[in-house]
Amino acid sequence: MIPPAVRITFDGDHRMFHPGDTLAGEYRVEGMQPDEAKAIELSVLWYTEGKGEEDLAVHFFERREPAGGNYVDLAQPCRFSTRLPNSPLSYAGRILKICWCVRVRVFVARGKEIFAEEHFRLGEVPTPEIVLP
Amino acid sequence: MARTFRLYEKKRGNRRTGSKKLGSIGEALFFAVFLIVGCAASALMLSRLVIPEFRANRQFVESTCTVLAKDIAEVRASDGVHYRPDVTIRYQAGRDTQDATTYDITRTSFTDRQQAQAVLDRYDLGQPYACWYDPMNPDRAVLERGYSGWLYMLLLIPISFVAIGTGGLIYTLSHWGTSTERRATLTQKAAQVDLFEMAAADSNDFPHVPRDANLRNSPGTTLAYRLPIALAPGWRLFAAFAACLSWNAIVGLFAVMAVRSHVEGNPNWMLTVFVVPFVLVGLWLVYHLVREILATTGVGPTRVEISHHPLRPGQQYDVLIAQSGHLSMNSLEIVLACDERATYRQGTDTRTESCRIYEDRVFLRESFEILPGVPFSDQCRIRVPEAAMHSFKSDHNEINWKLVVRGHVTGWPDYERVFPVVVYPLGNGNPGA
Numbered sequence: 001m002i003p004p005a006v007r008i009t010f011d012g013d014h015r016m017f018h019p020g021d022t023l024a025g026e027y028r029v030e031g032m033q034p035d036e037a038k039a040i041e042l043s044v045l046w047y048t049e050g051k052g053e054e055d056l057a058v059h060f061f062e063r064r065e066p067a068g069g070n071y072v073d074l075a076q077p078c079r080f081s082t083r084l085p086n087s088p089l090s091y092a093g094r095i096l097k098i099c100w101c102v103r104v105r106v107f108v109a110r111g112k113e114i115f116a117e118e119h120f121r122l123g124e125v126p127t128p129e130i131v132l133p
Numbered sequence: 134m135a136r137t138f139r140l141y142e143k144k145r146g147n148r149r150t151g152s153k154k155l156g157s158i159g160e161a162l163f164f165a166v167f168l169i170v171g172c173a174a175s176a177l178m179l180s181r182l183v184i185p186e187f188r189a190n191r192q193f194v195e196s197t198c199t200v201l202a203k204d205i206a207e208v209r210a211s212d213g214v215h216y217r218p219d220v221t222i223r224y225q226a227g228r229d230t231q232d233a234t235t236y237d238i239t240r241t242s243f244t245d246r247q248q249a250q251a252v253l254d255r256y257d258l259g260q261p262y263a264c265w266y267d268p269m270n271p272d273r274a275v276l277e278r279g280y281s282g283w284l285y286m287l288l289l290i291p292i293s294f295v296a297i298g299t300g301g302l303i304y305t306l307s308h309w310g311t312s313t314e315r316r317a318t319l320t321q322k323a324a325q326v327d328l329f330e331m332a333a334a335d336s337n338d339f340p341h342v343p344r345d346a347n348l349r350n351s352p353g354t355t356l357a358y359r360l361p362i363a364l365a366p367g368w369r370l371f372a373a374f375a376a377c378l379s380w381n382a383i384v385g386l387f388a389v390m391a392v393r394s395h396v397e398g399n400p401n402w403m404l405t406v407f408v409v410p411f412v413l414v415g416l417w418l419v420y421h422l423v424r425e426i427l428a429t430t431g432v433g434p435t436r437v438e439i440s441h442h443p444l445r446p447g448q449q450y451d452v453l454i455a456q457s458g459h460l461s462m463n464s465l466e467i468v469l470a471c472d473e474r475a476t477y478r479q480g481t482d483t484r485t486e487s488c489r490i491y492e493d494r495v496f497l498r499e500s501f502e503i504l505p506g507v508p509f510s511d512q513c514r515i516r517v518p519e520a521a522m523h524s525f526k527s528d529h530n531e532i533n534w535k536l537v538v539r540g541h542v543t544g545w546p547d548y549e550r551v552f553p554v555v556v557y558p559l560g561n562g563n564p565g566a
Contacts, residue, residue, distance in 0.1 A: 053530075058321065
């Protein structure tokens with residue numbers, strides 16, 4: 001039996017975006033019966049990694065659940081599209097990283113969930129070179 | 134490639150967070166304990182104090198009684214023996230005659246026997262007095278009515294427990310099973326509701342880039358804006374003074390005890406060895422305070438102006454520096470710098486770590502004099518690197534750009550003054566474009 005999984009793809013298979021670009025793609029839930037999902041959440045978000053506590057902000061959020069009349073046919077891929085903001089740009093510093101991703105959570109019975117995320121870059125800020133006196 | 138859900142939570146630096154479900158359960162239990170303790174204490178106070186006093190004052194029926202006997206009862210309590218005045222009375226409750234041993238509804242007792250005796254002295258045997266009996270339970274009566282006053286303030290304690298427990302449980306349960314992203318979305322929406330629309334619209338153009346309104350509200354005399362200093366020298370001096378005073382006041386007490394033990398010929402070596410490192414820290418704080426006093430009083434104000442704000446990667450800007458005072462300068466320099474700043478918790482401590490990722494000296498003047506009333510003034514040009522990351526601020530992480538003025542003065546402590554600036558990203562997010 002194939003374990004359930006979520007696959008996320010971006011249109012054109014792009015991984016690099018600029019502020020104001022439209023991020024579009026689709027996700028597909030595999031290995032699950034159509035009525036098994038209680039809710040599906042899609043988020044376009046950034047989070048921090050590094051020394052500090054994790055900060056997170058959601059740029060685009062969409063929740064679908066049967067009770068809301070927004071039922072998703074799991075057999076069909078679900079499309080998403082959003083215009084990306086001006087900031088914060090993706091960044092990989094010394095003690096701080098800012099990572100952008102598309103994250104999908106599928107909530108199933110007994111509080112379990114299936115989770116997947118795909119990273120992408122917003123902007124082209126390179127890794128900083130340390131310049132000390 | 135999509136990844137399945139991780140067994141552990143996200144790794145942060147060298148740390149992993151624990152299970153969110155366990156955390157939620159622990160949080161719910163914590164608030165449940167608050168609620169249970171608060172409810173139990175509230176119920177106890179209501180049943181033993183509030184309701185009986187209310188009924189005695191509002192519902193008990195007035196009658197006349199005769200004092201038959203009086204005595205002081207000894208009551209053992211956790212803090213020792215208490216003394217309770219007991220007055221035995223006979224009174225008419227409707228058609229029945231009742232006997233009761235009483236004083237007030239809460240059966241007040243005193244730690245001092247004299248106080249109990251003073252209560253009893255108010256009643257003479259065989260004399261008639263007013264009393265009040267419970268119409269629902271006529272064999273219960275009191276000689277004194279009234280409210281316990283300040284005891285009602287104690288109700289605030291269980292009520293606050295109930296409030297914290299209830300609020301915490303509601304918060305925990307409402308977030309139970311809610312994803313991190315959904316919580317973040319709800320929090321962001323709630324934050325936007327109470328913001329002024331103008332402010333929200335302004336900040337939404339460049340989310341999580343600090344606003345620069347405070348940096349542009351002071352016009353310069355030569356260039357467009359006069360930049361505010363990050364921390365005024367007066368505050369640095371106050372902080373140094375407060376730290377020096379509080380530390381040395383405490384350490385001084387132990388130092389005096391140690392010295393006295395030696396003077397009296399009975400040396401306490403344990404205390405002496407223990408106190409030495411603290412004394413050394415205290416001496417360093419005195420040295421630091423003296424440096425701050427000299428730097429604050431001896432060096433006049435530093436003014437920095439800039440031709441444009443906010444800054445953008447790849448762009449050039451004029452900067453003016455003006456330094457007042459009566460100084461013989463070895464050197465004066467301006468540095469354009471960028472720091473990453475991260476805040477994290479380690480146990481119960483909140484720690485902040487900073488890392489300089491960019492530093493470029495944009496101005497240097499060596500060996501010159503500054504005369505009183507004639508401030509030194511000069512201009513230079515700065516250039517924000519094309520590949521620069523923009524300023525950034527979130528709850529626990531920051532990227533801060535700044536102009537740092539460093540002065541090296543002959544015969545005087547060096548000083549450093551920081552003037553924050555904000556770097557915005559380019560419109561297309563490509564710093565090199």
